[in-house]
Amino acid sequence: MKKIEAVIKPFKLEELKEGLSSLGIKGMTVSEVKGFGRQKGHSEIYRGAEYTVDFVPKVKVEIVVEADMVEKVVDVILTRAKTGKIGDGKIFILPVETAYRIRTGEQGKEAI
Numbered sequence: 541m542k543k544i545e546a547v548i549k550p551f552k553l554e555e556l557k558e559g560l561s562s563l564g565i566k567g568m569t570v571s572e573v574k575g576f577g578r579q580k581g582h583s584e585i586y587r588g589a590e591y592t593v594d595f596v597p598k599v600k601v602e603i604v605v606e607a608d609m610v611e612k613v614v615d616v617i618l619t620r621a622k623t624g625k626i627g628d629g630k631i632f633i634l635p636v637e638t639a640y641r642i643r644t645g646e647q648g649k650e651a652i
C-alpha cells in the first residue's frame with residue numbers, strides 16, 4: 541500500500557475529487573493548509589496598506605491505495621490539479637506498512 545499526499549490549489553479540489561471518484565477511490569482526507577515554496581507568498585493591499593502574505597492557502601489531499609493504483613491516481617492529480625502557473629503544488633508518495641479499520645478491526649487492503 542502507498543499513501544499519496546497532494547498539496548494543491550483549493551479551487552481545484554472539486555475537480556480532483558470527481559477524477560478520483562471515476563477511478564473508484566472511495567475515501568480521502570482533506571486538510572486546509574498553508575505554505576510556500578518557490579512562490580514565496582505574495583503582496584496584497586488592504587485598506588490602502590500593502591502587506592506580504594508569506595504563507596499561501598492550499599489544500600492537502602491524502603489517499604491510501606494499493607501499489608498498483610499509484611500511477612493512475614498520480615495521473616489524475618497531475619491532470620486535474622494543474623493550472624500551468626506557479627504554485628500548482630506537489631505530490632508525495634509514501635510507503636504504508638499496514639492499515640486498520642477501527643470499527644471492525646479489519647487490516648490491510650480490506651481496511652482501505
